[in-house]
Amino acid sequence: MTTVDEHARTIERMLAGPLGLAGTATGTGTETVPLTDALGRITAIDVSAAVDLPLFRNSQMDGFAARAADLVGAPVSLPVVGDVPAGHAQPPALARGTVTRIMTGAIVPDGADCVVPVEDTRLSADPGFAGLGSPDSSSSDPDSTTTHAGASVTITIPRVAGDFVRERGSDLRRGELLLPAGQRLAPRHLAALAAGGHNSVLVRRRVRVAVITTGAELAPAGAALESGQIFDANLVALSAAVTEAGAELVLAESSSDDTGAFLSILKRATRTANLIVTSGGVSQGAYEVVREALEPLGAVVGHVDMQPGGPQATAVVDGVPIVCFPGNPVSTQVSFVVFLRPILRRAAGLTGLPPTARRLAGPVESVAGKRQFLRGRIRDDGTVETVAGAGSHLVAGMARADVLLDIPREITDLAAGQDVGAWVL
Amino acid sequence: MTTVDEHARTIERMLAGPLGLAGTATGTGTETVPLTDALGRITAIDVSAAVDLPLFRNSQMDGFAARAADLVGAPVSLPVVGDVPAGHAQPPALARGTVTRIMTGAIVPDGADCVVPVEDTRLSADPGFAGLGSPDSSSSDPDSTTTHAGASVTITIPRVAGDFVRERGSDLRRGELLLPAGQRLAPRHLAALAAGGHNSVLVRRRVRVAVITTGAELAPAGAALESGQIFDANLVALSAAVTEAGAELVLAESSSDDTGAFLSILKRATRTANLIVTSGGVSQGAYEVVREALEPLGAVVGHVDMQPGGPQATAVVDGVPIVCFPGNPVSTQVSFVVFLRPILRRAAGLTGLPPTARRLAGPVESVAGKRQFLRGRIRDDGTVETVAGAGSHLVAGMARADVLLDIPREITDLAAGQDVGAWVL
Numbered sequence: 001m002t003t004v005d006e007h008a009r010t011i012e013r014m015l016a017g018p019l020g021l022a023g024t025a026t027g028t029g030t031e032t033v034p035l036t037d038a039l040g041r042i043t044a045i046d047v048s049a050a051v052d053l054p055l056f057r058n059s060q061m062d063g064f065a066a067r068a069a070d071l072v073g074a075p076v077s078l079p080v081v082g083d084v085p086a087g088h089a090q091p092p093a094l095a096r097g098t099v100t101r102i103m104t105g106a107i108v109p110d111g112a113d114c115v116v117p118v119e120d121t122r123l124s125a126d127p128g129f130a131g132l133g134s135p136d137s138s139s140s141d142p143d144s145t146t147t148h149a150g151a152s153v154t155i156t157i158p159r160v161a162g163d164f165v166r167e168r169g170s171d172l173r174r175g176e177l178l179l180p181a182g183q184r185l186a187p188r189h190l191a192a193l194a195a196g197g198h199n200s201v202l203v204r205r206r207v208r209v210a211v212i213t214t215g216a217e218l219a220p221a222g223a224a225l226e227s228g229q230i231f232d233a234n235l236v237a238l239s240a241a242v243t244e245a246g247a248e249l250v251l252a253e254s255s256s257d258d259t260g261a262f263l264s265i266l267k268r269a270t271r272t273a274n275l276i277v278t279s280g281g282v283s284q285g286a287y288e289v290v291r292e293a294l295e296p297l298g299a300v301v302g303h304v305d306m307q308p309g310g311p312q313a314t315a316v317v318d319g320v321p322i323v324c325f326p327g328n329p330v331s332t333q334v335s336f337v338v339f340l341r342p343i344l345r346r347a348a349g350l351t352g353l354p355p356t357a358r359r360l361a362g363p364v365e366s367v368a369g370k371r372q373f374l375r376g377r378i379r380d381d382g383t384v385e386t387v388a389g390a391g392s393h394l395v396a397g398m399a400r401a402d403v404l405l406d407i408p409r410e411i412t413d414l415a416a417g418q419d420v421g422a423w424v425l
Numbered sequence: 426m427t428t429v430d431e432h433a434r435t436i437e438r439m440l441a442g443p444l445g446l447a448g449t450a451t452g453t454g455t456e457t458v459p460l461t462d463a464l465g466r467i468t469a470i471d472v473s474a475a476v477d478l479p480l481f482r483n484s485q486m487d488g489f490a491a492r493a494a495d496l497v498g499a500p501v502s503l504p505v506v507g508d509v510p511a512g513h514a515q516p517p518a519l520a521r522g523t524v525t526r527i528m529t530g531a532i533v534p535d536g537a538d539c540v541v542p543v544e545d546t547r548l549s550a551d552p553g554f555a556g557l558g559s560p561d562s563s564s565s566d567p568d569s570t571t572t573h574a575g576a577s578v579t580i581t582i583p584r585v586a587g588d589f590v591r592e593r594g595s596d597l598r599r600g601e602l603l604l605p606a607g608q609r610l611a612p613r614h615l616a617a618l619a620a621g622g623h624n625s626v627l628v629r630r631r632v633r634v635a636v637i638t639t640g641a642e643l644a645p646a647g648a649a650l651e652s653g654q655i656f657d658a659n660l661v662a663l664s665a666a667v668t669e670a671g672a673e674l675v676l677a678e679s680s681s682d683d684t685g686a687f688l689s690i691l692k693r694a695t696r697t698a699n700l701i702v703t704s705g706g707v708s709q710g711a712y713e714v715v716r717e718a719l720e721p722l723g724a725v726v727g728h729v730d731m732q733p734g735g736p737q738a739t740a741v742v743d744g745v746p747i748v749c750f751p752g753n754p755v756s757t758q759v760s761f762v763v764f765l766r767p768i769l770r771r772a773a774g775l776t777g778l779p780p781t782a783r784r785l786a787g788p789v790e791s792v793a794g795k796r797q798f799l800r801g802r803i804r805d806d807g808t809v810e811t812v813a814g815a816g817s818h819l820v821a822g823m824a825r826a827d828v829l830l831d832i833p834r835e836i837t838d839l840a841a842g843q844d845v846g847a848w849v850l
Binding site for chain 1: 461476494528530596614616646655656658659677710
């Protein structure tokens with residue numbers, strides 16, 4: 001019988017190329033998206049700055065642009081010859097022995113080599129120039145550099161050249177690497193892209209996944225049921241799981257147990273998907289539509305040493321990999337968490353969420369001869385306990401779990417305080 | 426001067442009501458969404474099962490439904506009188522001394538009290554009944570319960586009543602609690618809702634956030650720049666940060682430094698948003714549009730003991746809370762992480778991502794008298810180091826960080842190996 005780890009490796013090998021898992025390979029292709037749609041996407045290539053950052057030499061503070069040489073022997077009183085708000089065009093060069101008022105982010109005039117913060121200055125009274133602390137809205141026109149005849153400022157301490165001046169390109173120069181290929185884009189990366197002159201970015205296409213559930217007994221959620229039917233929990237669960245793992249859901253349909261109907265949906269899926277996931281119809285009983293349809297196409301159908309989730313299969317049709325899970329809802333969900341979530345999340349630039357060791361709050365019994373994935377819950381003290389039963393049909397019980405406890409094949413009894421692998425849900 | 430913690434508490438108090446942060450309050454309202462759109466949403470009320478789970482008594486295995494009393498003294502050979510595939514309507518009651526073939530999930534006939542797995546049976550040869558291992562597609566009609574004249578099966582071991590039978594309602598009974606109010610919906614919860622008879626769910630509305638950036642120097646990302654202008658990094662960064670924190674972005678606009686223009690956007694925002702976030706225009710310099718527009722409306726404008734991010738303000742206009750951040754891009758982003766991300770994430774049912782202790786890889790210097798948020802990076806060994814400089818304009822440097830190192834006000838020197846608070850980005 002195949003082990004869980006062997007089957008996981010089989011699936012990973014099958015998906016590595018089509019999903020572009022190996023390094024710089026981009027099996028899913030690339031696309032250009034606006035920055036407003038790029039959160040969580042992954043850069044397809046190195047991106048360099050299209051402009052210098054900062055774009056121009058600007059002030060770090062609200063205050064006065066000056067020449068350090070004019071401030072030797074401070075306190076000194078100097079005439080204020082202009083006013084440079086942020087957003088203002090290149091101001092005239094600053095003459096020796098003068099200063100200009102300047103706001104944070106505004107262009108430092110040629111000639112000035114430092115900025116004196118307003119708190120280190122005293123402005124002389126001037127009816128046309130209300131000062132920094134109480135701005136006059138009539139002076140808020142950023143398109144005029146007014147000269148304030150008669151205004152002067154006393155600067156109380158000297159400065160050295162460069163003080164409170166942000167040099168052009170001091171953060172990054174045009175053409176330098178802004179973001180490497182393979183960067184998952186968080187808000188701070190989008191900010192850097194915008195500041196660096198970009199309004200769109202070339203990213204990897206997301207993995208496109210099709211979900212097909214099977215089973216003659218399945219009715220759509222909320223539909224009117226006939227005798228023997230149940231609601232299809234797998235379609236909504238697998239669709240959401242695919243989305244949550246960072247992939248793009250491109251098809252989600254339920255198939256009857258008719259092989260022709262199943263293959264018709266499958267063929268449609270192969271035209272848009274990088275990966276197809278199925279549930280149900282894969283065990284050794286009768287009426288197993290996935291096995292019956294895919295075995296003639298070369299599917300590998302077998303049994304994996306796990307509970308829930310034993311019957312598993314893989315296939316490739318028209319070049320598209322197909323991963324087939326059993327149909328019991330807990331089996332389907334556990335299979336996704338163990339076999340596909342790690343791969344899809346890594347393809348989306350997320351951590352694979354591997355199991356971590358957690359201490360058991362109480363004793364746990366497990367069935368011999370099968371690797372068990374028991375439904376568990378993390379307690380407030382960080383230990384874990386089982387919830388609900390082991391049955392693969394206990395879909396309400398599964399909803400009360402927040403971890404899967406991974407009990408090795410050979411273990412039948414675990415004591416309180418022992419460590420166990422826990423897959424967070 | 427206000428401390429970071431004081432300002433954080435001020436914002437939390439201001440938002441608690443409008444955002445429904447306090448327990449069961451639903452300040453943002455509720456809405457019904459289909460299960461296919463409900464991933465990550467939060468249940469507004471307790472949800473109970475609309476049907477029994479399982480819906481009917483069904484088989485846990487592929488095999489034969491039987492009476493345990495008939496299996497005493499196994500091996501015994503019994504006639505096979507029918508075939509119940511999954512999805513099949515209620516089969517006739519099982520007569521004493523007979524069995525019926527049954528598939529996993531199929532209705533167990535009245536009269537039968539156990540299921541014998543196929544591996545514990547030997548089927549007699551029967552041309553019209555190919556057996557479980559090699560299903561005959563001509564027998565795959567789930568709408569007929571055929572009697573297989575002459576077929577019989579040898580059951581090799583006895584069973585007790587209940588073996589491999591899933592009792593109706595054994596997972597959850599109709600009317601019992603399926604999901605509590607306040608449950609953030611993951612795939613397993615959606616599966617339980619679907620199985621439990623729901624195709625939609627009443628959830629809290631997401632927090633609706635409007636983002637307004639200000640600054641005469643700001644041009645849209647990628648636009649043609651005039652002298653003195655820079656690209657607006659804050660609009661895309663705050664918009665993405667709001668989305669990433671689980672809120673809904675309902676408006677994202679940049680305002681000039683004209684108070685009328687700013688107030689016009691703000692008024693529009695108050696009609697749709699639960700929260701408005703602004704950047705820029707909030708310090709004590711001239712041309713500070715947010716301060717000038719909101720102080721007459723009762724805004725509290727002040728300085729918080731932090732670097733970057735000192736100038737901060739809060740206001741309430743038309744009942745809508747407004748949180749105002751400074752405009753330097755690193756200041757804006759740090760302010761969001763420290764003051765709004767925890768609240769918005771908790772409102773979305775996510776962890777608040779508080780800072781955790783991390784060991785310093787090397788010595789770190791900090792400025793005295795201000796709580797510093799330095800850009801840092803987590804190394805492979807789990808220790809942290811600073812990246813980029815401390816300047817609040819270093820937007821490219823910020824993109825290289827993956828944590829903020831939180832250095833207390835009084836600390837100026839930290840040695841390698843010391844612990845420091847780290848806010849993950």
